[in-house]
Amino acid sequence: MIIKIPDSISAKITLAIVLISAFFYSISFPQLLLSKKYMLNYMLESLLTSHYYNISYRLQSSLTEENIKNIDNNFIQMIDDFLDEYKKGTDLDIALYVFNKGMPVEIAATVNFTATNMVNYLDLDKVPLNCQIKEIFMERKQLYACAMALKASDGHIIGFIVESVNSQRFKESFYIDLSYQLIFVAIVLVISIGVGRMVALNIGRPTEILTAAIKQLSQGKYDTVIPFTEQDNEMGKVAKAVVVFKEHIKKSQELALLTQREQEERDQRRHIMEQTIKVFNKEVENEINTVSNSSVKVHNIIEKMVNIAEELKNMSVQATEASDNASSNVQIVAKAAEVLVSSINEIGEQALNASNTTKDAVSSINKTNLVVQELSSAAGRIGDIISIISTIAEQTNLLALNATIEAARAGEAGKGFAVVASEVKTLANQTAKATEEIKNQIANIQNSASDAVDAMKNTDKTISVINEISIEVSNSVKEETETMQDIFNNIINAVDNARMASQNVKYVMEASNNAGDAASALFTASEVMYRNAESLGKIIKKFSADIQDTHSLNDTKA
Numbered sequence: 001m002i003i004k005i006p007d008s009i010s011a012k013i014t015l016a017i018v019l020i021s022a023f024f025y026s027i028s029f030p031q032l033l034l035s036k037k038y039m040l041n042y043m044l045e046s047l048l049t050s051h052y053y054n055i056s057y058r059l060q061s062s063l064t065e066e067n068i069k070n071i072d073n074n075f076i077q078m079i080d081d082f083l084d085e086y087k088k089g090t091d092l093d094i095a096l097y098v099f100n101k102g103m104p105v106e107i108a109a110t111v112n113f114t115a116t117n118m119v120n121y122l123d124l125d126k127v128p129l130n131c132q133i134k135e136i137f138m139e140r141k142q143l144y145a146c147a148m149a150l151k152a153s154d155g156h157i158i159g160f161i162v163e164s165v166n167s168q169r170f171k172e173s174f175y176i177d178l179s180y181q182l183i184f185v186a187i188v189l190v191i192s193i194g195v196g197r198m199v200a201l202n203i204g205r206p207t208e209i210l211t212a213a214i215k216q217l218s219q220g221k222y223d224t225v226i227p228f229t230e231q232d233n234e235m236g237k238v239a240k241a242v243v244v245f246k247e248h249i250k251k252s253q254e255l256a257l258l259t260q261r262e263q264e265e266r267d268q269r270r271h272i273m274e275q276t277i278k279v280f281n282k283e284v285e286n287e288i289n290t291v292s293n294s295s296v297k298v299h300n301i302i303e304k305m306v307n308i309a310e311e312l313k314n315m316s317v318q319a320t321e322a323s324d325n326a327s328s329n330v331q332i333v334a335k336a337a338e339v340l341v342s343s344i345n346e347i348g349e350q351a352l353n354a355s356n357t358t359k360d361a362v363s364s365i366n367k368t369n370l371v372v373q374e375l376s377s378a379a380g381r382i383g384d385i386i387s388i389i390s391t392i393a394e395q396t397n398l399l400a401l402n403a404t405i406e407a408a409r410a411g412e413a414g415k416g417f418a419v420v421a422s423e424v425k426t427l428a429n430q431t432a433k434a435t436e437e438i439k440n441q442i443a444n445i446q447n448s449a450s451d452a453v454d455a456m457k458n459t460d461k462t463i464s465v466i467n468e469i470s471i472e473v474s475n476s477v478k479e480e481t482e483t484m485q486d487i488f489n490n491i492i493n494a495v496d497n498a499r500m501a502s503q504n505v506k507y508v509m510e511a512s513n514n515a516g517d518a519a520s521a522l523f524t525a526s527e528v529m530y531r532n533a534e535s536l537g538k539i540i541k542k543f544s545a546d547i548q549d550t551h552s553l554n555d556t557k558a
Contacts, residue, residue, distance in 0.1 A: 006226070011139065011495045032504055040131060044080075047165075048092075048131050048144075048146050048163045048165070049130075049131045051090060051092055051163060052131060052146075052148050052161060052163060055086065055161060056148075056150060056161065057095065058082070059079070059082070059096075059150075076107055076108055079096060079107055079108035082107040082108075083096065083108050083109070083110050084110060087110045087252060089163070091169070092164070093109075093110045093111045093112070093163070093164045093165070094109065094110050094161065094162070094163055094164075094166055095108070095109035095111065095161070095162040095164075096108045096109065096159065096161055096162075097150075097159045097160050097161075097162065098158050098159035099157075099158060099159050104159060105159075107159075107386070112407045129284065130148065131146040131148055131163075132146055132147075133145070133146045134146065135167060136164075142166070142167040142168060143164045143166060143167060144164065144165050144167050145162060145163065145164035145165075145364045146163055147160045147162045148160060148161055148163075153437070174237070203207065206227075206235045207230055207235075208398075209227055209239060209385055210226075210227065210228065210235070210239060213225075213226050213227065213234075214242060215243065216246075217242075217246055218247075220253075223315075226239050226242050226243050226246060227239060229243060231262075251302065280540075281540065281541065284540050288534075288540075293506040318441065318442070321441070322432040325434065325437070325438060325441075326476075332430065332431075334429065373535075382442050383439070383442055384436075385500075386438045386439055386442070388493075388497060389431060389435045389497070390432060390435045390436075390439075390494075392431075392490040393428045393429075393431040393435060394432070395427075395486070395490070396424060396425075396427070396428035396431070396490070397425055397428040397429065397432070399424070399486070400425030400428055401425065403418070403420075403421030403424070404422065404425070407421060438536045450495070509535065
């Protein structure tokens with residue numbers, strides 16, 4: 001059968017008190033748990049055993065070996081007096097037997113039972129060490145009797161003690177005592193139930209109310225009023241502790257909400273930071289790609305510049321050779337013209353004006369050289385100079401022709417001058433041939449310098465001015481002396497221009513070398529810039545990853 005335990009706290013407390021009381025009663029009165037027969041035997045055995053130990057303990061000091069051997073009337077009287085006195089307090093009949101030559105001999109007794117009869121009634125084949133109760137009838141009396149060994153002071157068995165009680169009187173006494181015990185148990189049980197009920201009402205009910213309040217707190221109803229806080233007993237202490245618990249719950253809930261808001265703010269900041277990092281990475285990546293593409297373009301342009309500078313260097317070498325040849329040819333013409341210097345002073349004055357104009361043209365060419373620092377400009381200048389030399393050679397040839405005609409008119413007086421005019425004509429022809437060869441040599445340079453056409457426009461204008469001045473000079477030279485002087489000055493100017501052209505070509509060559517070195521340096525710098533852009537991209541990516549890892553670690557710690 002399953003016993004259902006009530007759910008009420010007060011009922012549980014009452015049941016617990018009753019069970020505890022019953023447990024202690026069962027320990028104190030175990031006979032209550034037995035049947036009537038067993039209860040009777042238990043009480044009887046307990047009674048006789050306790051008296052046996054009491055008697056044997058009190059007689060042990062008198063039952064020595066010497067006293068047993070020398071039993072006299074005084075000894076027997078002493079034992080009788082002790083047993084009679086003991087019977088008055090216990091209502092027990094007691095007989096004391098000792099062994100004499102193996103047979104029990106009654107020393108003293110409170111009843112007139114012979115040893116033989118008692119031994120026969122008890123049916124003793126040996127002296128028992130424990131009480132074995134038997135119900136016997138002797139002389140119209142029903143008795144409960146038991147015999148147990150009697151030991152001397154040295155511990156060996158010298159006889160036995162027989163205890164007996166009137167069964168009728170014992171049963172009457174037993175039932176009276178049992179009635180009293182049952183009444184006592186009933187009274188105590190009622191008192192226990194009352195106390196349990198009182199305790200349940202004073203503790204169980206308040207506990208249930210307080211438990212209900214705690215349950216409401218657990219459901220989040222923090223405005224629940226906690227009862228019994230005004231009491232000074234244990235329930236009041238518990239209620240005050242619940243109030244403290246309630247305040248802690250409130251603070252914990254507020255702290256949880258605050259922590260949740262902080263977590264949401266951290267998540268929002270992390271999201272903003274991640275978006276910012278993404279935008280930053282994208283922008284930086286675009287800029288790095290732009291820089292990388294620009295560096296690639298710069299790298300290609302510089303590579304082309306290096307190639308152009310190399311071509312310019314080669315063309316400068318060719319121009320230098322052509323300029324040297326032109327200068328050599330012009331020097332030959334100058335030596336021939338020196339012979340005519342003394343006789344063509346007037347021609348020199350007109351040629352001086354042409355020289356000044358040519359110097360202006362050279363100045364314009366120098367300015368053009370500053371703007372156009374390429375081989376094409378140098379080649380153009382050389383072409384212009386060759387054009388001037390060609391023009392001068394043509395004018396010289398024309399002047400020589402005029403001088404020959406004038407010498408023919410002069411007759412014999414002009415023969416010497418005719419010879420000189422012939423030499424000048426020859427030199428002019430040689431100059432024309434030399435300039436023609438130079439034009440052929442720089443033709444390739446002029447073809448490769450097509451990109452410098454715009455820069456040469458100013459030079460063409462200057463050359464046009466020179467041509468106009470030269471026309472004026474040719475128109476103004478009406479006399480041989482003036483024409484010859486002009487030829488001489490132009491020859492000298494041609495020598496200077498040839499030297500200047502050679503020097504300019506050298507400058508162009510140096511500039512091309514410098515441009516090549518600068519292009520090489522820019523080439524190297526562009527490669528370094530490209531590698532730096534790649535390194536910068538890697539560093540920024542690592543920086544972004546470190547920032548994200550740092551935010552993740554802070555969120556984990558938080």
